[in-house]
Amino acid sequence: MFIKEYISEIAKATKSLWTGMxxxxxxxxxxxxxxxxxYPDNRDTLKMxxxxxxxxxxxxxxxxxxxxxxxxxxxLACPNATIKVITxxxxxxxxxxxxxxxxxxxxxxxxxxxxxxxxxxxxxxxQMGQNFEHSVYDRSTLTKKLNKPGSKIRxxxx
Amino acid sequence: MYSLHAITHSIQDWLSARLSPVWVLMIESIIVIxxxxxxxxxxxxxxxxxxxxxxxxxxxxxxxxxxxxxxIFQTSADTLKLILKEGLTPDGADKFLFNFAPFVVMxxxxxxxxxxxxxxxxxxxxxxxxxxxxxxxxxxxxIGILIAxxxxxxxxxxxxxxxxxxxxxxxxxxAGLSILTIVVLTGSLQISDIVHAQQNGWWLFKGHxxxxxxxxxxxxxxxxxxxxxxxxxxxxxxxxTAGFHTEYSGMKFALFFLxxxxxxxxxxxxxxxxxxxxxxxxxxxxxxxxxxxxxYIPSSIWFFGKTFFLIFLxxxxxxxxxxxxxxxxxxxxxxxxxxxxxxxxxxxxxxxxMNWHF
Ligand code: SF4
Ligand code: SF4
Numbered sequence: 001m002f003i004k005e006y007i008s009e010i011a012k013a014t015k016s017l018w019t020g021m022x023x024x025x026x027x028x029x030x031x032x033x034x035x036x037x038x039y040p041d042n043r044d045t046l047k048m049x050x051x052x053x054x055x056x057x058x059x060x061x062x063x064x065x066x067x068x069x070x071x072x073x074x075x076l077a078c079p080n081a082t083i084k085v086i087t088x089x090x091x092x093x094x095x096x097x098x099x100x101x102x103x104x105x106x107x108x109x110x111x112x113x114x115x116x117x118x119x120x121x122x123x124x125x126x127q128m129g130q131n132f133e134h135s136v137y138d139r140s141t142l143t144k145k146l147n148k149p150g151s152k153i154r155x156x157x158x
Numbered sequence: 159m160y161s162l163h164a165i166t167h168s169i170q171d172w173l174s175a176r177l178s179p180v181w182v183l184m185i186e187s188i189i190v191i192x193x194x195x196x197x198x199x200x201x202x203x204x205x206x207x208x209x210x211x212x213x214x215x216x217x218x219x220x221x222x223x224x225x226x227x228x229x230i231f232q233t234s235a236d237t238l239k240l241i242l243k244e245g246l247t248p249d250g251a252d253k254f255l256f257n258f259a260p261f262v263v264m265x266x267x268x269x270x271x272x273x274x275x276x277x278x279x280x281x282x283x284x285x286x287x288x289x290x291x292x293x294x295x296x297x298x299x300x301i302g303i304l305i306a307x308x309x310x311x312x313x314x315x316x317x318x319x320x321x322x323x324x325x326x327x328x329x330x331x332x333a334g335l336s337i338l339t340i341v342v343l344t345g346s347l348q349i350s351d352i353v354h355a356q357q358n359g360w361w362l363f364k365g366h367x368x369x370x371x372x373x374x375x376x377x378x379x380x381x382x383x384x385x386x387x388x389x390x391x392x393x394x395x396x397x398x399t400a401g402f403h404t405e406y407s408g409m410k411f412a413l414f415f416l417x418x419x420x421x422x423x424x425x426x427x428x429x430x431x432x433x434x435x436x437x438x439x440x441x442x443x444x445x446x447x448x449x450x451x452x453x454y455i456p457s458s459i460w461f462f463g464k465t466f467f468l469i470f471l472x473x474x475x476x477x478x479x480x481x482x483x484x485x486x487x488x489x490x491x492x493x494x495x496x497x498x499x500x501x502x503x504x505x506x507x508x509x510x511x512m513n514w515h516f
Pocket of ligand 2 (some may be wrong): 067070071073085121122123
């Protein structure tokens with residue numbers, strides 16, 4: 001019936017509006033729910049989410065060893081040509097030539113932080129770091145060398 | 159009950175003992191103007207800050223918190239910024255009307271302030287058609303908005319102004335009808351009579367469910383008349399840039415902005431006066447003891463408390479509901495609010511005639 005529909009429509013509308021108002025009211029009376037991070041005041045205690053992607057890093061262990069074989073899979077995976085892997089040939093103890101990483105060049109200014117390189121790496125040598133304070137006065141300082149000086153590939157990583 | 163009559167009368171007597179009636183009128187007008195402008199400035203600063211704080215906390219943010227404690231001086235800083243900005247007039251605009259519109263909006267907001275009773279015996283102009291006067295004046299503000307939209311020579315401005323016109327003209331009806339319910343119950347259009355009629359309880363409680371319905375309709379219509387979300391189609395920043403004030407900058411924009419908040423204050427003050435007893439303390443029937451305790455709270459605190467409660471309610475709406483489409487807006491008014499308020503008015507009239515209210 002028309003009148004019944006009319007009234008039930010009003011009742012439904014009132015209910016849904018009240019549901020919305022209850023939610024905003026709930027947040028309003030509970031200041032603890034505020035999620036604002038007062039950066040940079042809380043710079044020392046700021047904790048980023050695990051999935052946050054700030055830059056590409058190459059972790060080195062205590063003996064200055066990394067896991068990059070110089071296979072260039074990351075370079076091929078990168079859509080922006082952000083990575084340039086420069087390789088060299090090293091002599092193994094058996095006097096055989098072996099490909100190794102010379103310089104891992106990373107252009108932070110071209111990186112979209114998509115993480116495809118991390119997925120592509122067969123040895124897990126690179127990761128997404130959490131640092132996001134990248135602003136600099138000179139753009140050229142954004143071109144970085146990710147392998148530390150004197151670092152070598154970890155034994156047993158192929 | 160403590161009344162400000164004594165103060166106002168002593169000023170009146172003091173002046174008329176020394177000066178001619180013309181000068182008394184002049185000086186009293188100046189006092190009123192200074193008070194009104196002071197009230198406007200303070201209200202603008204407080205309401206904008208309040209709005210931003212309420213909005214922030216409803217959206218789990220903090221809101222302004224850098225300028226002064228809890229960001230209380232943020233709005234003063236913003237005003238300073240607006241004063242320093244250039245008040246640009248576009249080349250294609252109708253210069254006179256363009257510069258005239260903000261003043262129309264502002265003056266209308268000022269005029270509507272006249273019959274509002276701020277406290278016991280503290281009222282600028284207690285005319286016998288107070289309620290009618292307010293509803294007549296507040297519908298004038300649409301003219302200012304239309305002038306602004308037309309004179310800007312900008313399609314967004316014009317669209318915003320037209321929407322605003324359609325909206326205010328429609329919602330005026332249900333606002334008027336819900337105001338009428340109280341007029342029917344009181345039997346007077348005078349604000350002071352309406353307030354005194356609520357001596358033994360506010361109309362919201364005395365008038366049974368029909369008055370509650372009228373109150374809800376009034377709040378909806380008031381939100382629409384002040385062009386606030388969910389009825390902010392006239393500004394609709396995501397569709398029309400800023401609607402009718404797209405082309406305004408600097409202080410001219412600030413006048414529109416201020417007028418919006420003053421209008422909110424005025425409609426909420428009217429709502430508080432009609433339904434929540436204005437400055438009348440919370441009284442229950444003839445519980446003399448209880449009523450006497452309530453009288454100790456100054457009447458101005460009651461008035462501002464109720465008004466700010468309604469303002470908070472309207473802010474709560476704004477930060478919860480999504481904006482209506484223009485056809486939904488008109489459907490809501492013409493198919494729902496208007497028939498309901500007409501029927502409701504009939505009910506209230508029966509209640510008033512049969513004396514069924516408390
Ligand atoms: S995150 Fe994406 S854009 Fe950045 S280096 Fe890796 S693949 Fe290239
Ligand atoms: S970082 Fe990974 S993918 Fe890139 S060259 Fe080294 S081992 Fe290959």
